[in-house]
Amino acid sequence: MSRSKQRSWIGLAIGSLGFWLFPTILTAIPAYSADRVAVFYGPLEFTLSVDALESFVKEGKITDELAPYAGSIKPESQAQLREILQQRFEANPTLISQFTSAQLGKTVLERMGKVLLTETGENGATALRAALISAAGDPQGLSLLNLVRKFPDRTIRVNLNLGLQITAQFSEFTKYRDAIVKVIEQQAATEAETAAKVDFSQQPDLRKAGSFQWEQQTITLNDTVRDRTLTFDLYLPQANDRVSVQQPAPVIVISHGAAGNRSSFAYLAQHLASHGFAVAAIDHPGDNTKLFEQFFSGLTGSPQPIELVNRSLEITFVLDELERRAQSDPTLKGRLNLQQVGAIGQSLGGYTSLALAGAKLNFPQLQKDCNNDQFLNLSLLVQCDVARLPNSNYTLQDERIKAVFAINPLTSSVFGQSGLSQIKVPVMLVAGTDDIFTPAVTEQIQPFTWLTTPEKYLVLLENATHFTTIAKSRDERSVLPIPPELVGPDPALARPYINALSTAFFKNYLTNASEYRAYLSPAYTRSITQEPFKLILVQSLTATQINRAIESVTPKQASQP
Incomplete structure (x- = not known):
């Protein structure tokens, strides 16, 4: 995949889902629940059903519930988003269980759990681990959509404030990197000339x-x-x-x-x-x-x-x-x-x-x-x-x-x-x-x-x-x-x-x-x-x-x- 396409793939996932539901696809975990997703941003909060999202992912259907959020996304971006949400990840339950039981895996889950919270607003790390293991062992496999279905709470609460901060930092980080690479290219040209x-x-x-x-x-x-x-x-x-x-x-x-x-x-x-x-x-x-x-x-x-x-x-x-x-x-x-x-x-x-x-x-x-x-x-x-x-x-x-x-x-x-x-x-x-x-x-x-x-x-x-x-x-x-x-x-x-x-x-x-x-x-x-x-x-x-x-x-x- 070319660098521009890779950016497009990541940018689509972050940008579209950031506006729509959650901007944290870069953590490779979706922010909605087995039944509903509750997104809160400051004093604001709204909920969506997973059924509506599943109809969109599997059939391309935009329900009345989803229409207000989907209207701002271009058709080609919607198609790519559907592909991302359906993509299966090759992982078995033992692998997931072992990784998430190690200190490094626990740290990853704890950090993601600050964005994806339980129904009662607590860190979602434990529930997320259970969902990952369950989805990996399901015949449909580990996909972002199936992961949501396996989340043990009826509702996932999404901290959009933190999610947007992460997205903004990712965007800034990429921008700074590109500017630094340009300076290095200029330095190389100068050294080559002399x-x-x-x-x-x-x-x-x-x-x-x-x-x-x-x-x-x-x-x-x-x-x-x-x-x-x-x-x-x-x-x-x-x-x-x-x-x-x-x-x-x-x-x-x-x-x-x-x-x-x-x-x-x-x-x-x-x-x-x-x-x-x-x-x-x-x-x-x-x-x-x-x-x-x-x-x-x-x-x-x-x-x-x-x-x-x-x-x-x-x-x-x-x-x-x-x-x-x-x-x-x-x-x-x-x-x-x-x-x-x-x-x-x-x-x-x-x-x-x-x-x-x-x-x-x-x-x-x-x-x-x-x-x-x-x-x-x-x-x-x-x-x-x-x-x-x-x-x-x-x-x-x-x-x-x-x-x-x-x-x-x-x-x-x-x-x-x-x-x-x-x-x-x-x-x-x-x-x-x-x-x-x-x-x-x-x-x-x-x-x-x-x-x-x-x-x-x-x-x-x-x-x-x-x-x-x-x-x-x-x-x-x-x-x-x-x-x-x-x-x-x-x-x-x-x-x-x-x-x-x-x-x-x-x-x-x-x-x-x-x-x-x-x-x-x-x-x-x-x-x-x-x-x-x-x-x-x-x-x-x-x-x-x-x-x-x-x-x-x-x-x-x-x-x-």
Whole structure:
């Protein structure tokens, strides 16, 4: 789905339902009841029957009761609205039950329950959970309309005041994001004009595989400290007739996101190995695909906050083991440079790689941010999990990490400005402009300005979502059913960007091959950018530029959120 269509889909749901009944479709929960919906806005209140709404959704019929509200919605918008309300979501009762029993799920329900209240005006979280589980087990499936029918109260009370506030904040947030992206585009153009001119058509194409063949080993370790088994895939470059391997080869570790696994970025590991790097793609057993499958099946508990500490320590454990094997294992001896290590991570893996590079957990920032309801930044639901840990000076840095490539990392509260400013090694942050799980502005763009390391890069993938850079094998089923609207355009089209930029980044900073620095420029990204993903890179961006962008679209006498 294109960015404009995605906005249209979300905007229709919010705008139409906001005027009509409720503006909170962005929470994916409707605001009407099994029999009636009572909408209150200040001193005003009106009610509608669900029967009237159901006649509209299933038959396209506008009853007399519904006519006063439907008249202001265009026919094409009505058709799209009907489609949204009928859309089935692939979820089973066990999955819903498990998720909503975990702390993160409880928090989501509590926040939604402030908009969708019970018949007596209390928080609707408990009733909403029951409705979700019941609808998921119904033959008609989990749809917004069926969810309403399963709500245990006869009437759902809708707090339109709060709903409208959320809608307004969403609209403002989108407006600010677009203004900031425009400023970044202008900054990239300026940097491109002042840089030395390079004809990249005459340079090696880093989007393509390198000259090295590679071999893959799967290694399993017994981590007695954390009482778990660690498995990782090691990709080793091999010499051939055309080229010899740099001995020893710099090592790159890859950390997947929540519900991912060591194959999530196998395409990237293989690409880097073909360019002469040894790559270790690690499975984090505390929050990987297997654990989430077991959790949603009711076979185990939810991931615990301590896993956000364990992740970095697991990578250190793997690096320690590789150092030991590089001395004792004939197949690895002399092949690994474990003093020049790079880290790549996506989402929680991005957080992990930044922690390895020296970013410090920021408990004061978490305490401040996690006391507020956050409807727009979903990543705070995960970041605030860290606040449940004992406030301690956790040592997560590994001095062997000399450069970090972080994709969609969550950073704003778990590290904050004081935590990120501790990083002293080169960093490249990659953001997707349509990422609703770790929003680009709050989690990558603004945090980029907090980095004090002089060697830093910000990469924007316009139209990219949280899932754009992740790969799945054809026979691999997603743990969570993700609607195509949230996946976005074909992810395979963006992977060459990640291949090229990571290769240039680590060639420059792990092997001191300065000829690759030219690729780390706006001019290079401009030379390879293609639809549907526009690629933008900047090396400089200030908080002042961001603030001016926000001010340029902020109405006078309006406060910035």
